[in-house]
Amino acid sequence: MALLIHSSVAFLLMISALFTAAAASAQEPLPVLDYWPTGEWRTAPAEQHGMDPDLLAWADQRLQAEAPLLSSIVVVRDGYIVFERNYGGYLPDHRLHTWSVSKSVTNIAVGLALQEGVIAGLHQTLGELIPNRIPVDADPRVWNITIEQLLTMTAGWAWDGRINFARAAETDDVDLMLSRPMQCDPGTCFEYDSGCSNLLSFILQELTGQSMADYLQPRLFDPLGISQPYWIVTEDGASRGGGGLHLTPREMAKIGFLYLNDGQWGNRQIVSSEWVALSTQAQASGDSFLSGVNIGHGPYGFHWWVAEVAGRSVFSAQGYGGQLVYVVPDLDLVVVTAFAGADPLAPELQQRPIPIIEESIVPATFAGEAPEGGPVAIP
DSSP states (O other): OOOOOOOHHHHHHHEEEEEEHHHOOOOOOOOOOOOTSOOOBOOOOOOOOOOOOHHHHHHHHHHHHTTTOEEEEEEETTTEEEEOOOOTTOOOSOOOOOHHHHHHHHHHHHHHHHTTSSSOOTTTTTHHHHHSSSSSSGGGGGGGGGHHHTTTTSSOOOOOGGGTTTTTTHHHHHHHHHOBSSSTTTTTTOOOHHHHHHHHHHHHHHHHHHHHHHHHHHIIIITTOOOOOBBBOOSSBBBBBBBEEEOHHHHHHHHHHHHHTTTTTTTSSOOHHHHHHHHTOOOBOOOOOTTOOOSSSSSSSSSEEEEEETTTTEEEEEEEGEEEEEEEGGEEEEEEEEOOTTTOGGGGGGGOOHHHHHIIHHHHHHTSOOTSOOOOOOO
């Protein structure tokens, strides 16, 4: 399996190369915003922001037919909500469990900790950071697992990302997490493992003396206008980095909009643009070493899934049951889907809205021009 894993020296060289290339071939800048949705999102007709209302209506029909458990969809273009629907009696101000969308917020916490020097670098190991918590019976390789490998899900533990919920105890208890058997050397295979995210949260709590939720409140949530959200905690009292954050769909859209704007919010750089760029590019294949299955949307970055759609780069935060923050920077587009009733005991009820988004909502942004691959037929 091809993985983009680097030594610390190679990692620094990669950063330099990345931003040299970015400066040489920068994307067209996003439109200058006339407001920021810190208080409330503004709404506008889709056609005012270059979106085809007929294709959005088709998306609405498809979502009701193909994703009947969907609670809410929010489409943001140019900083305005241009399409929003709530289904099944869902109240849009009700916060719901975002499940693994939480991982992408954990990514933000790690980026902030790096900025502030709380974490010295992505090369730091568990042996350096939490030596007193590594069980005596842990595989010796556990000591050498790095922050970067936790972010890319390449730590090496034997795992099957398809059954995270059935073995939640092993990812909620630090001793159990660290004692799990290893199936490969750190940095050499990918497994979607919530334990990696929970360890990142635990490490931040150990280093800062406060929960990740409390660490993020003044640095992320307050600037975005998000009042303190509920966040499930692990057996060790840490915010569950792999899942557990509760937000409304509109609040989820703010997380996507922050990264759409390279970590900037208003006149404040919340998290560095360099961190956003590194987090939303391929760092690992996303294909399970054990099963060969890719449960996301292509390669994996630093706790964000990445892909290319209609010739454009896409990144997304994805959670169990269809929770989704889907971002297309070139199109100034954020799409959020939320399922209030996602049931971990009924995985057969999971619904994936991404095909509908990519076949009807993304093409709606082309506003009459044929997207790459030809015109889209409206039934």
